[in-house]
Amino acid sequence: xxxxxxxxxxxxxxxxxxxxxxxxxxxxxxxxxxxxxxxxxxxxxxxxxxxxxxxxxxxxxxxxxxxxxxxxxxxxxxxxxxxxxxxxxxxxxxxxxxxxxxxxxxxxxxxxxxxxxxxxxxxx
Numbered sequence: 001x002x003x004x005x006x007x008x009x010x011x012x013x014x015x016x017x018x019x020x021x022x023x024x025x026x027x028x029x030x031x032x033x034x035x036x037x038x039x040x041x042x043x044x045x046x047x048x049x050x051x052x053x054x055x056x057x058x059x060x061x062x063x064x065x066x067x068x069x070x071x072x073x074x075x076x077x078x079x080x081x082x083x084x085x086x087x088x089x090x091x092x093x094x095x096x097x098x099x100x101x102x103x104x105x106x107x108x109x110x111x112x113x114x115x116x117x118x119x120x121x122x123x124x
Contacts, residue, residue, distance in 0.1 A: 025040070087102060
């Protein structure tokens with residue numbers, strides 16, 4: 001649930017984008033935020049400079065099936081640092097809560113920066 005009490009199912013959008021060939025993982029983080037943030041984990045060796053642009057067509061497809069308040073904007077996409085991988089279960093799936101907690105501070109800081117400054121693609 002977003003901080004404005006609007007609910008949405010993040011699974012369909014997250015699944016569409018997480019299947020992109022450049023990503024190891026993707027996580028939509030909405031808990032206690034006014035707008036959903038999207039954290040992506042690039043595969044090893046993927047250049048992050050143009051990653052959002054490379055993902056944008058897939059994100060637009062995911063946004064088509066999402067309600068307006070759940071759509072992902074470019075300014076709400078954060079790229080995880082390759083040295084700080086997502087938390088995963090033994091079977092390889094992303095553990096949402098632990099990963100969100102791991103990136104919580106940097107994600108809040110990143111969102112604040114991009115809200116008030118020009119968009120930056122520095123990995124978290």
